[in-house]
Amino acid sequence: MPTSVSGRRPEDAAAPGGADEVAAYLSAFGEPEVVEVLLPDTSGVLRGKWIPGHSMRKIWKDGVAIPLSIFGLxxxxxxxxxxxxxxxxxxKDGLCWxxxxxxxxxxxxxxxxxxVLITMHEPDGSARGAPWKLDPRQQLAAVVERFAARGLSPCVAFELEFYLLKPGTAPGAPPEPVFQATGQARQNMYAMSDLDAFAEVLHDMRAACAVQGLPADTVISEAAPGQFEVNLYHRVDALGAADDAVLLRRLIDGVxxxxxxxxxxxxxxxADFAGNxxxxHASLMEQGGGNLFARPDGVGDAALRHAAGGLLATMADxxxxxxxxxxxxxxxxxGSYAPTSVSWGFDNRLVAVRVPNGPLHARRLEHRIxxxxxxxxxxxxxILAGMLEGLEQTIEPPAPLSGNAYEHEAAERLSPDMEVAVTRFAGSDFIARAFGTDYRRIYAVMKQEELNxxxxxxxxxxxETYL
Structure with a gap:
């Protein structure tokens, strides 16, 4: 479980070191024509502005004004x-740093x-403003602070699956996968031939990751032709790891x-192939640097169980x-390799929460939903709020599943209905504790409107059927 350590925190976003960051960029790359300031909204859509390159220092000096209501789109x-x-x-506007x-x-x-990524603060009379609670990055920061109070730091990594498609599909039309490049249109799991067929674009993605400092690890041909997965290294910096996932999606799309x-x-x-x-992956590092889940004398085993129990207990919410x-x-x-039940297990890709095989020091939970x-x-x-719920309340999970998790009738099923998910979220005490009642209400009404x-x-x- 390779790790990269970084100390990025939202309150450091407007630190004096920003001038050094700009100077280092100009020294290495010269002045750009534009700087794209990127703010992920509630749906993860990147919104923001183009700032002239000659004005880039103002981003760090004055912030970027964007309506607070962007998180209500x-x-x-x-x-x-x-x-x-x-x-x-x-x-009214907020200030983004x-x-x-x-x-x-x-x-x-x-x-x-x-x-450059930016994060939203609310003008409140202070120099930089209070973190805006509707910014998802600030929500994650609040959970990370709760772990810090317990002397723990999440170590996390993201894996992202995506399809490469033909361009030019008409709006509303089904996408056209790039089957012709591989000469076949069937499942071709882990096929080196698919990697070879798209070697040029995949190598350019890896090169772009190197330029941007994104910690890309393995590239895999996934369960369908033209489907790939890129893994990011583990980081003892939850905010940085999530930032990397946002920026990796943009990079893949751009390349x-x-x-x-x-x-x-x-x-x-x-419809006929696996989804994305x-x-x-998440573990918890103690102040001395050790993995809580790897501690001896049953302490690590109990912590792993309770974290898994918390994830399962809060999963439907x-x-x-x-x-x-x-x-x-x-x-x-x-049958899709996506989980359909509230379940966990060891080295089982059909459950919702998997404990992967590996050395003890890298023991972790993989959340697959x-x-x-x-x-x-x-x-x-x-995920982290669920793990914390389990640790704080010592929640014991049900027995881990082995074999075909789709056939275990005893396991609670994940609802394949968005309406059920909206209702459960809107009434959840756990969501209110983890995100706040305002966030629970606003997110729920946004998703209800989308469903409508x-x-x-x-x-x-x-x-076709009834007309």
Whole structure:
């Protein structure tokens, strides 16, 4: 379990070191034409601005003004009035400050371009403002602080699956996978031939990761032709790991476009093939640097069980965060390698929470529910909050499952219905404790509006069948 250690925290976002970061960038890459400031909204969609390169120092000096209500936009970028954070508030601005360590060149851009992640603060009369509670990054920061109070630091890693598709698909039409490049249209798990067929674009993705300092590890050909997975190294920095996942998705999309392809993280883009998942590995490091789950005398075993128990006990309440899209529930079907039950097990890829094989010092939990389109900061906040719930309440999980988890009738089933997930989230005491009652209400009404929009659409199959 290789690790990378970083100390990025939201309160450091506007630290004096920002001037040094800008100077280092200019020395290494020269002045860009534009700096793209990137703010992931509630759905994980990147929003922001282009700032002229000659004004880039102002980003660190003055911040970037963006409406606080940007976190009340739906997946289409439209205001969700039911959130009551738009006109009711006068739609006032917040101030966004750069996340240290994220000022990087954009190697796939056609002209000299830099990018930097930003995080939202609320103007409150102080110099930098209080963290804006609706910013998912600030939600994750709050959970990390709860671990810090216990002398623990999460060590986490993301795995992201995606498809490469043909460009130019008409809006609303099914995507066209790149079958022709491999000469076959069947499942071809871990095929080196698929890696070879797309070697040029995949190597460019790895090169771009190196330029941007993203800790990319393994690249795998996944369960369908044109589907791949990129793994990130473990980091003892939950915020940095989630930042990396956000930026990796952007990188994959940008490099694919430069090669005349489309990349999609849609949870279930093709009905007959596996969906795209976001797997999260998590362990807990103690102040001395050791892995809590690896402690002897049964302490590590108990901590692992209780963390798993917390994840299972809170799983149904948090499903709407792990599977935030209407499409994502199509992925949770038996036989797809996506979990369908509230379950855990050792070295079992069919359960929701897996304990992978490996050396004792790398003992960890792998959370396998989230779709690849989910918000990395929110997903990780929900996972860590669930683990903390289990540790604080010493929650014992049910017996771990072995064999085919799809056939275990005793295990509670994950609902494949978004409406059930919305209802469960909206009434959850755990979500209120972990994210706050305001966040619970706002996120729930946003997802209810999204669900309503899909229900208003008549599917082509209905016309084909009944017209």
């Amino acid at each position: 739906d997946i289409w970028g439209c205001e969700v009035e039911a959130t009551e954070i738009h006109m009711e508030t006068g739609d 750069p996340v240290p360590g994220t000022l990087k060149p954009v190697p796939w851009a056609p002209r000299p371009t830099a990018q 694919a476009r430069r090669h005349g392809l489309r990349a999609t993280f849609m949870a279930k883009p093709l 998942g976001m797997h999260v 948090a499903t709407l965060i792990f599977v935030p899209s209407f499409n994502g529930y199509r992925r949770l079907v038996p 989230a779709g690849a389109e989910a918000h990395p900061h929110l997903v990780l906040a929900a 929009a899909f229900r208003r659409v008549i599917l082509p199959l209905e016309y």
